[in-house]
Amino acid sequence: MPSAIEVYNLTKIYRGGVLAVDDISFTVERGEIFGFLGPNGAGKSTTIKVLIGLLKPTKGRLLINGVDIAKRPGEIKRATGYAAQETAIDDRLTCMENIYLQGRFYHLSKREILARSAEVLKMFDLYDRRNDLTATFSGGMLKRLDIAEALIHRPQILFLDEPTLGLDVQTRKTIWEYIKRLREEQGMTIFLTTHYMEEADVLCDRVAIIDRGKIKALDRPEALKAQIGGDIVIARFSALDGSIPQEALEAIRGLPQVRGIEPKRDGAYWIVVNQDGDKLIPAIFSICGQAGVSIESISLKKPSLDDVYLHFTGREMREEEASAEAHIRARIMRGRIRRR
Amino acid sequence: MIYLLSDTWFVAWRELLKFFRARVRLVVSLIQPVVWLAFMGNMMRGLTSNPVTAKALGTENYLAFMTPGIILMTVLFGGVFGGVSIVWDRRIGYLEKLLAAPISRGAIPFGKMLAAMIQGAIQVVAIIIIASLLGVRFQTGPAGIALIVLIAMLFSTILSGLSLALSASIKTMETLMAIVNFVTLPLMFTSNALFPLAAMPPWLAAIAKVNPVSYAVGPIRALTLTGWNWEVILPGLGVILGLALLALLVAQYIFQRATTE
Numbered sequence: 001m002p003s004a005i006e007v008y009n010l011t012k013i014y015r016g017g018v019l020a021v022d023d024i025s026f027t028v029e030r031g032e033i034f035g036f037l038g039p040n041g042a043g044k045s046t047t048i049k050v051l052i053g054l055l056k057p058t059k060g061r062l063l064i065n066g067v068d069i070a071k072r073p074g075e076i077k078r079a080t081g082y083a084a085q086e087t088a089i090d091d092r093l094t095c096m097e098n099i100y101l102q103g104r105f106y107h108l109s110k111r112e113i114l115a116r117s118a119e120v121l122k123m124f125d126l127y128d129r130r131n132d133l134t135a136t137f138s139g140g141m142l143k144r145l146d147i148a149e150a151l152i153h154r155p156q157i158l159f160l161d162e163p164t165l166g167l168d169v170q171t172r173k174t175i176w177e178y179i180k181r182l183r184e185e186q187g188m189t190i191f192l193t194t195h196y197m198e199e200a201d202v203l204c205d206r207v208a209i210i211d212r213g214k215i216k217a218l219d220r221p222e223a224l225k226a227q228i229g230g231d232i233v234i235a236r237f238s239a240l241d242g243s244i245p246q247e248a249l250e251a252i253r254g255l256p257q258v259r260g261i262e263p264k265r266d267g268a269y270w271i272v273v274n275q276d277g278d279k280l281i282p283a284i285f286s287i288c289g290q291a292g293v294s295i296e297s298i299s300l301k302k303p304s305l306d307d308v309y310l311h312f313t314g315r316e317m318r319e320e321e322a323s324a325e326a327h328i329r330a331r332i333m334r335g336r337i338r339r340r
Numbered sequence: 341m342i343y344l345l346s347d348t349w350f351v352a353w354r355e356l357l358k359f360f361r362a363r364v365r366l367v368v369s370l371i372q373p374v375v376w377l378a379f380m381g382n383m384m385r386g387l388t389s390n391p392v393t394a395k396a397l398g399t400e401n402y403l404a405f406m407t408p409g410i411i412l413m414t415v416l417f418g419g420v421f422g423g424v425s426i427v428w429d430r431r432i433g434y435l436e437k438l439l440a441a442p443i444s445r446g447a448i449p450f451g452k453m454l455a456a457m458i459q460g461a462i463q464v465v466a467i468i469i470i471a472s473l474l475g476v477r478f479q480t481g482p483a484g485i486a487l488i489v490l491i492a493m494l495f496s497t498i499l500s501g502l503s504l505a506l507s508a509s510i511k512t513m514e515t516l517m518a519i520v521n522f523v524t525l526p527l528m529f530t531s532n533a534l535f536p537l538a539a540m541p542p543w544l545a546a547i548a549k550v551n552p553v554s555y556a557v558g559p560i561r562a563l564t565l566t567g568w569n570w571e572v573i574l575p576g577l578g579v580i581l582g583l584a585l586l587a588l589l590v591a592q593y594i595f596q597r598a599t600t601e
Contacts, residue, residue: 014601015601052440053440054436054439054440055601056600056601074442077440077441077442078442082437082440084433084436084437084440086432086433087433088432088433088434088436088437089432090354090358090432090434091432092358092361092362093354093357093358097354097357101350101353101354102437102441104346104347104350105347105350105438105441105442105443106441106442107343107346107442
């Protein structure tokens with residue numbers, strides 16, 4: 001059986017000359033939840049849009065279920081479902097009317113739509129509200145309806161572009177449960193993009209870190225975390241005279257499993273350990289006891305995908321730190337501003 | 341082909357559902373022609389009491405003269421909403437959703453045009469009923485009225501095609517509305533929809549003669565006032581049909597181009 005998605009050397013340059021995706025290749029297996037992790041304007045949405053046929057690739061070969069998307073676009077569209085980053089629900093129609101139209105646009109018969117919409121709306125806990133205008137729905141409900149709509153034609157592969165963007169923590173967790181159930185109950189292949197580390201960590205079997213159109217790393221979340229090394233012990237010392245406990249720090253640095261010590265601006269020290277940071281803590285205590293340095297606080301930090309991201313891109317992934325240019329890029333890619 | 345038809349219908353169905361759901365809009369769009377006919381028609385009644393102007397108008401009932409103008413004006417403004425709805429769909433992301441579905445691309449502009457056409461037809465029928473109640477006698481009877489509705493529908497296609505073509509490159513509602521007003525109002529007032537050619541200064545009459553609105557007014561006015569005057573009806577119908585087909589093709593082509601990247 002062919003893989004669900006195969007991408008070879010995909011490049012996408014927009015008409016205005018913006019290079020959105022720069023020669024990327026990857027494969028997604030059947031039944032896998034695969035995540036693209038990266039900031040706004042990294043090329044995540046562009047990759048999805050090329051895969052479902054909304055955009056034409058500038059270069060590259062793309063296969064869905066082993067079928068070249070350039071050759072049979074109609075077949076690809078029927079095999080895939082897509083929920084865009086911005087929830088596209090017509091709020092002047094009811095829940096049922098929205099999903100009914102979606103079914104019709106996928107050429108299902110009225111009977112099929114009625115049966116399947118009942119099924120998906122029940123799964124997403126919207127069945128009781130099916131005859132309400134969607135203008136009365138909350139953000140989380142709209143997102144659920146949007147994903148439910150993407151399932152009406154029973155796709156084998158589901159593309160979710162930022163499925164939990166702008167939702168509160170509780171709603172986000174609910175959406176995660178739905179996504180997990182889709183894979184468990186129906187064996188669906190799911191390709192999602194996110195800029196939430198936690199989301200990629202909790203949901204994805206494999207994650208690709210994408211930045212400025214390039215894939216910087218691709219592996220299981222645990223493997224990615226392991227690549228950047230082990231745990232971090234965060235310690236705060238208080239010497240009696242308020243000076244820096246040089247002697248004690250030197251001794252800690254000398255311990256065999258310690259890779260290095262970084263002083264932080266807030267006065268804490270990050271002690272980077274190869275592995276098993278918890279076993280190092282007693283050793284630190286005994287060194288400090290001998291040197292007459294008292295420990296104010298000590299904690300253990302396991303590496304997160306945040307750290308992984310920082311490691312592979314050299315940047316922190318925070319929206320407010322994105323440059324103005326990155327924002328404009330992101331907006332051009334979403335087609336919100338004119339290119340000419 | 342069967343999919344093109346069904347896709348077009350469901351794109352239109354969505355618009356119609358919203359048209360009938362927005363009660364206020366529905367009521368206003370039906371009251372508007374009443375206001376025009378009742379007030380404007382009464383105000384101008386003085387014109388027809390003068391035998392010279394009555395001759396220029398071709399009737400002693402200004403209301404009857406004006407009804408074709410009101411029909412086209414209503415359809416004109418209705419047709420323009422085809423483009424507005426595309427701009428709106430782009431805003432809320434619905435357009436992308438349509439494009440991601442395996443529907444025929446042409447179904448999107450065609451569906452919007454069909455919706456404008458059906459909405460226009462409903463409004464035209466309402467105007468004809470109101471005008472009849474106000475004493476306008478349609479000389480050609482039910483068959484003529486059917487043809488009037490058909491011409492109005494074709495005319496609506498020209499306008500919705502134009503606005504769809506514009507909306508392909510215009511991303512904000514305000515700009516589109518400004519351009520549309522810039523086009524539609526002069527189009528209306530440089531035609532013979534509300535005033536007879538004979539009463540216009542020569543330069544205006546020259547513009548009015550080539551104005552597509554006048555081509556639609558001609559047959560509708562003949563059907564209302566004089567009868568089956570084929571010499572007027574056929575050329576007007578021909579031009580309107582030609583322009584409607586052209587608008588259909590242009591809108592489809594431009595839409596196709598604007599949504600391929």
